[in-house]
Structures are given as C-alpha cells and as structure tokens.
Amino acid sequence: MSAGWFRRRFLPGGPLPEPRPPGPRSSPVPYHRPRFLRGSGSSPGANDASRRPDARPVRSPARGRTLPWNAGYAEIINAEKSEFNEDQAACGKLCIRRCEFGIEEDQEWLTVCPEEFLTGHYWALFDGHGGPAAAILAANTLHSCLRRQLEVVVEGMMAAQPPMHLSGRCVCSSDPQFVEEKGIRAEDLVIGALENAFQECDDVIGRELEASGQVGGCTALVAVFLQGKLYVANAGDSRAILVRRDEIRLLSSEFTPETERQRIQQLAFTYPELLAGEFTRLEFPRRLKGDDLGQKVLFRDHHMRGWSYKQVEKTDLKYPLIHGQGRQARLLGTLAVSRGLGDHQLRVLDTDIQLKPFLLSIPQVTVLDVDQLALQEDDVVVMATDGLWDVLSNEQVALLVRSFLTGNREDPHRFSELAKMLIHNTQGKDGGASGEGQVSYDDVSVFVIPLSSQAQESGGH
Known part of the structure; x- marks a missing residue:
C-alpha cells in the first residue's frame, strides 16, 4: 500500500x-554510486537490477582498487522496491590537523600548521528512505563534519588526560581533579566529536532538502579508527559485528x-x-x-x-x-x-x-579497543545495512565468514569476495545460510574490515 x-x-x-x-x-x-565503485564493470544506473531477485548483479570495487585496510565491499540493488539503490557508502583516510587557541580578541580557532597531526580511517554506510538524496548528502558530508569536529578536540585527545582548558590557562588549580572525577577520557572526546558531526551533518541535509523541496532521511552506521580504538556510531537499523575465531561481538545498537x-x-x-x-x-x-x-x-x-x-x-x-x-x-x-x-x-x-530514523537521531557509539585484542589474521568487522540482517543472523554471518576466510587465504581480494558471498546468501540460493531460501528484497551494502591490517596501515599515532 x-x-x-x-x-x-x-x-x-x-x-x-x-x-x-x-x-x-x-x-x-x-544520483550516483560510491566513488570507489568506479570502474567496477557494472552500470551504476537503476536499470542494472534484473526482474529476477536471484539474477540482480552484485557490485564490488574493481580489482586493483584498494580500500582502507584492504577492506572488502559489495552491494546489490533492491528488487524493484524503488527505482534507485537508496544505500550509500563512503570510506577513506581522516587527516586531522592540529589547532591552537588564537590570541585575538575574538578568540577564534586558528589552524597553525598545515601538516596532518593525527590520522585515522573511516568507513560508513547510509540507508536512505523517501529516496536516495539524504543518503548521498550524508555520504558526501559526514566525514568532513567529523574531521572538523575532531580538529576542535585533537589537542585534548593527545593529552594524558583531557585538560579543562585547551588555551593552557589554569583558572582553577583543582581543574585536573574535576576532570578526573567526571571520568573524562580521550575516547569521550572522540564520541563527542561523532555526536556533533551527526548533528552538523543533519543540519546540512535539512537545509539542502528544504531548499530543493525534498523529504526523506537516512540511517547512518560509521566506523572510525583512531589511536588504537575503533569507534562504531549508529543511528538506524544497520548493524556491525566483530567476528573472531571463537567470538561474535555486537558493535552497534539498532534503532x-x-x-x-x-x-x-x-x-x-x-x-x-x-x-x-x-x-x-x-x-x-x-x-x-x-x-x-x-x-x-x-x-x-x-x-x-x-x-x-x-x-x-x-x-x-x-x-x-x-x-x-x-x-x-x-x-x-x-x-x-x-x-x-x-x-x-x-x-x-x-x-x-x-522505521528508518532520520540522521538527526543521536548516534549510539560503541568503542572497541583494538590494541588490547590479540589479533588473528581472520578477525573482521562486518558492517551491513538492514537488508542483510533481515535474512541472516549474527551466527549465520559468522559461520559464513569463518568458513570462507579459512578456504581463501591466498586471494588478495578475499574480503570483497567475502562481502559478495554474504550478499549472495540473502538471495534465496539453495543451501544458503538462512536454510529456508529467504530472499532480501531490500538494498544490501556490506563492508568487511580486516582488523589485522591496522598495524600496517593505521599510522599517525
């Protein structure tokens, strides 16, 4: 109806x-698909969806195009649920510059060095509703909002304990004690930056949609790696899980x-x-x-x-x-x-x-201390929109991940192949993991992030 x-x-x-x-x-x-899909060999338009759900093409980055940490990605358009794929994705490197408090009377923030001071990595999925516009805007905007918000707090993040004043002043000798009593840590500054970035991005989306007479919104699932920790922020019904040899850990809270x-x-x-x-x-x-x-x-x-x-x-x-x-x-x-x-x-x-909450919803943020994990080669984070989770459980996904990675250790593109395989298991194939031939008629987008790659590619501490 x-x-x-x-x-x-x-x-x-x-x-x-x-x-x-x-x-x-x-x-x-x-309308467009994620930039990293260019050259993937499949038409990005709406007509690349077959009339038969099991024949819809699954798209992934072209071989030779490397995503951060050699992460894998794949997507499939819905079976005529709407004209376009309403999912969007983004990933890349965050280059955060150091800022200092200005000495001018208006006390503005001034960038004092152009070189990057801290680097991180970013992966994000957006599931639009009421059309793809909000998801496209979020994919184009949220990472920039996050970088700006992190630059505001980066000095505090680098300190042993976030100082009360970034200006270096000591108004009250007990300031460090008050900060300690509140239990404020560097990761709390990152969480605050994520929350502020979501709000700033929502303001941008709201203005753009209002100016164009559009309605709609999107969910957002974001993973950010900084200083040895993975921050997973979610507003919506997408999901991220950690899959290890003997563990499945939920990394997001669904709306x-x-x-x-x-x-x-x-x-x-x-x-x-x-x-x-x-x-x-x-x-x-x-x-x-x-x-x-x-x-x-x-x-x-x-x-x-x-x-x-x-x-x-x-x-x-x-x-x-x-x-x-x-x-x-x-x-x-x-x-x-x-x-x-x-x-x-x-x-x-x-x-x-x-329910597809608007991006305005305050994200729920989970922090995974990657540096404290005894990482193994096949430890991965699976991020996916609800089209996957409507058909496959956490346990089914983990079983597929472990089985696939064990048998494909030599393939340099195995994480994208794994993402594609997960999507194929939502298409009602005989003998699929769902066991009942269930079909997801929704858009499905999947990132597979290998945590063992972070030691080689994260840097910037």
Whole structure:
C-alpha cells in the first residue's frame, strides 16, 4: 500500500500531490554510486537490477582498487522496491590537523600548521528512505563534519588526560581533579566529536532538502579508527559485528520501532497536533476493533516500559503510531523532527515500511579497543545495512565468514569476495545460510574490515 493510498483512505483532505518528476530542481544532488565503485564493470544506473531477485548483479570495487585496510565491499540493488539503490557508502583516510587557541580578541580557532597531526580511517554506510538524496548528502558530508569536529578536540585527545582548558590557562588549580572525577577520557572526546558531526551533518541535509523541496532521511552506521580504538556510531537499523575465531561481538545498537517507541510516543504527547486527530500515541498488543469499546485491554504510554490496563474509548480505535514487535514492528505514522521535513509535522509512510530514523537521531557509539585484542589474521568487522540482517543472523554471518576466510587465504581480494558471498546468501540460493531460501528484497551494502591490517596501515599515532 502506498503513502498516497493510505492518505486517501484514512486522512481528510484528499489525495497527496503527485510526486514531481526527477530533475535538477527535485534533487539537491545527482544520483550516483560510491566513488570507489568506479570502474567496477557494472552500470551504476537503476536499470542494472534484473526482474529476477536471484539474477540482480552484485557490485564490488574493481580489482586493483584498494580500500582502507584492504577492506572488502559489495552491494546489490533492491528488487524493484524503488527505482534507485537508496544505500550509500563512503570510506577513506581522516587527516586531522592540529589547532591552537588564537590570541585575538575574538578568540577564534586558528589552524597553525598545515601538516596532518593525527590520522585515522573511516568507513560508513547510509540507508536512505523517501529516496536516495539524504543518503548521498550524508555520504558526501559526514566525514568532513567529523574531521572538523575532531580538529576542535585533537589537542585534548593527545593529552594524558583531557585538560579543562585547551588555551593552557589554569583558572582553577583543582581543574585536573574535576576532570578526573567526571571520568573524562580521550575516547569521550572522540564520541563527542561523532555526536556533533551527526548533528552538523543533519543540519546540512535539512537545509539542502528544504531548499530543493525534498523529504526523506537516512540511517547512518560509521566506523572510525583512531589511536588504537575503533569507534562504531549508529543511528538506524544497520548493524556491525566483530567476528573472531571463537567470538561474535555486537558493535552497534539498532534503532527500531521498538527501541524508539518511547521517544516517538513522547513527541506525540508533547505535540498532539502532530497526530492530526487520526492516530493514537498509545500502544496495544493489536489494532483495536469496535467490539473492544468498553473493555479493559493491555496498553502502554510513553512513560511506560511495562504494561497496564485501560478501558477502551472511541479515540483508542484510531491507528496506532507503532504496531508489532522488534525488527518486525511497523510505523503506521512517523513523527518527523528532521529539519529536512520541517520542525514538527506528521509524515504518513507506507504501512509496510520499517522505521528508518532520520540522521538527526543521536548516534549510539560503541568503542572497541583494538590494541588490547590479540589479533588473528581472520578477525573482521562486518558492517551491513538492514537488508542483510533481515535474512541472516549474527551466527549465520559468522559461520559464513569463518568458513570462507579459512578456504581463501591466498586471494588478495578475499574480503570483497567475502562481502559478495554474504550478499549472495540473502538471495534465496539453495543451501544458503538462512536454510529456508529467504530472499532480501531490500538494498544490501556490506563492508568487511580486516582488523589485522591496522598495524600496517593505521599510522599517525
């Protein structure tokens, strides 16, 4: 069911306007695939998707094009879910310059040396919704936002303990003690830089989409290696896991309708006008019917993690904002707070779409101390959009990774081949890891990052 059908069926005011045809004014950025896929030998357009899901081409970097740490990458477009691949990817080296506090009256930040002071590495996946525009903007922008935010704090990162004042002044002799009592470490400055970068990038996306009359958003899953640690920041339902010979470790926290339920319900409580009189913010185990009127049924509101009972009133029969559970939960209406959609307005989505938080969501950041791991050759991080995880579990992915790497030690391109193989296992092949021939009809993008490469390529400490 389309958003237009849903609006005509359940909301007053007639049908939604027809979408504008694609053109320079309807998109803030031209559609393209990641730059590192150039020369991969497959057409980047929308028509490279076959009508048959199992025949859709899987794309990966051309042999000879090396990604950071010799990481592998592969992607596949959806099976006519939308015209274009809404996933985007980016990776590269972060060159962070040293800054000092200026002596001018306005106390501006001044770059005092052009050479790089600290280097890191960056991999990112973006899953767009409502079109690819927001994901493309994020792929083009977020790494620059992150570099700027890291340059603000790099002096503090390099200190044994982040100082209270980067200017070198000592206003209070107990400042080091206060910082220590707060437990502030260098990694907290990186986490703060990631959070600020997400916010800055969202501001850029919001302005660009508003100027072009577009709506939409994207998820973001980012891995950054700095000073011996891997920082994984996630806002959305993509996922990253660490796979080792005897360990599987979850490196990201997913945003789903279930995890975001209370935040969405609280927005509806604070701004009831967003519901347009057509939705209820309350959650029930199922959609209520007329026969439920007057009965006491299970429910929960924004302030509740548990459940209680209430007597069903007529207003409770309206469409609930959230229906279902876990990864299979659905949003029947999305409260959009991204600037790209206006400060506060209700956006009606297809009733079968899963939650795709806007980049505005504060990322959840996990820190992996790589230097403390006794690394082995086949230790990898697998990052993928939800199209992979909807079909394969963490355990299935780990089994495929271990089996493939053990049998392909001599192939210099084995990590991209592994990424391709993971995608093939979402396409309903006989004997696939899912065991039931399940097919992911979503876009799927996968990075495979070999941690053993960091000793040779990270540098910049």
